[in-house]
Amino acid sequence: MRKGISITVTAGDRVRLDAIIGDRNSPQKHVWRARIVLLTVDGNGTNTITRAVGKDKTSVWRWQERFMHEGIAGLIRDKTRPSRIAPLPAKTVDRVVALTNQAPPHEATHWSASAMAEAVGISPSSVRRIWRGQGLQPHRMRAFKISNDPKFADKLKDVVGLYVDPPAHAVVLSIDEKSQIQALDRTQPGLPMKKGRCATMTHDCKRNGTTTRFAALDILEGKVIGRCMQRHRHQEFIRFLNAVEREMPADKAVHVVLDNYATHKHPKVIAWLQRHQRFTFHFTPTSCSWANAVEGLFAKLTRQRLKRGVFTSIVALQAAINRFIAQTNDQAKPFVWIKSADAILAAVHRGRQALEALH
Numbered sequence: 001m002r003k004g005i006s007i008t009v010t011a012g013d014r015v016r017l018d019a020i021i022g023d024r025n026s027p028q029k030h031v032w033r034a035r036i037v038l039l040t041v042d043g044n045g046t047n048t049i050t051r052a053v054g055k056d057k058t059s060v061w062r063w064q065e066r067f068m069h070e071g072i073a074g075l076i077r078d079k080t081r082p083s084r085i086a087p088l089p090a091k092t093v094d095r096v097v098a099l100t101n102q103a104p105p106h107e108a109t110h111w112s113a114s115a116m117a118e119a120v121g122i123s124p125s126s127v128r129r130i131w132r133g134q135g136l137q138p139h140r141m142r143a144f145k146i147s148n149d150p151k152f153a154d155k156l157k158d159v160v161g162l163y164v165d166p167p168a169h170a171v172v173l174s175i176d177e178k179s180q181i182q183a184l185d186r187t188q189p190g191l192p193m194k195k196g197r198c199a200t201m202t203h204d205c206k207r208n209g210t211t212t213r214f215a216a217l218d219i220l221e222g223k224v225i226g227r228c229m230q231r232h233r234h235q236e237f238i239r240f241l242n243a244v245e246r247e248m249p250a251d252k253a254v255h256v257v258l259d260n261y262a263t264h265k266h267p268k269v270i271a272w273l274q275r276h277q278r279f280t281f282h283f284t285p286t287s288c289s290w291a292n293a294v295e296g297l298f299a300k301l302t303r304q305r306l307k308r309g310v311f312t313s314i315v316a317l318q319a320a321i322n323r324f325i326a327q328t329n330d331q332a333k334p335f336v337w338i339k340s341a342d343a344i345l346a347a348v349h350r351g352r353q354a355l356e357a358l359h
Helices: 011-020 028-041 046-053 057-070 090-100 115-122 126-132 152-164 234-247 267-275 296-307 314-330 341-358
Strands: 170-186 205-218 224-229 253-258 279-283
Touching: 011 028, 028 046, 028 057, 046 057, 090 115, 090 126, 115 126, 115 279, 152 253, 152 279, 170 234, 170 296, 170 314, 205 234, 205 314, 224 234, 224 314, 234 267, 234 341, 296 314
Parallel strands: 170 253, 253 279
Antiparallel strands: 170 205, 205 224
8 A cells, every 4th residue: 555545444334335346236436446445455455456456556546545535425426627628718608699699690580500600610519508508599489479459458357357267157168160170191101109210101191171170168167069060150150159058057157258250250140149148258359369268279189189190081080089079078177277367467568568679
């Protein structure tokens, strides 16, 4: 042993070192470090230890000294080392951030990592690292729409109030139609998923017609009343309203949340509403489809059943949609609206202020 090094191993230390060596999941670097200590305590010389663990004298001495000062904790902890690559200057990082928030000089709508790397004189990986650290994602774009409805606040409070605090002895329905659902068949059969490869399907398809799905979501029970129809005119909408009316309890009022589609405000629809006094229509603000609860159902239908579906006919498409709705009703849960109307109005106000400040 090198001069100045003195190792003492307690019974507890020996148990822990033996456990490290015997554990199949221990990193190998921890195993040979523990062996160095045990071989040293057992009276073996430096040359014997180097041959046993396959390390040079410098490594043996280093870990003997580390154990002497820090014990077992020193054996399983690696000291941090400075990177061999110097960090980027702060000016370079600031320049990347500043350029990212500006339009690129070349014919492109946004910066790519390679274009930014060429402009600044660093590697694309460095650009990505800066973007990640600054929370910048120039390749992404989120869509938005602020309603210009002059009665936005009143309509929003009316609809959200139905969701959050529905009237007693009443049914609250969210009604809409999903039109132009295509029965798409693939031109060639795809391959199933396997290890190392995702499922495949052809990029082109055969169009076998379209259907329109009318749906009414019961807010309190989470169940859906649905019908597939060929078109989505006021005639089909009135037929669907009649179907909904037959399934509603006779002793309850019915509040219906609708968007501002012209069919929903057709004179014959208004006449139907006057003949059925227990029905009350509540229209969402314009450009606010997100305020209609049934849109979440349509998004789920598209994502889980239609997007990758293969349908050889309209009948097959309608059968698949009906099965999906039946399964939804079997697993029905009440619809829960989280944000209050005041919180939404505050967010819209902040959005307007940000747009006015920039434009």
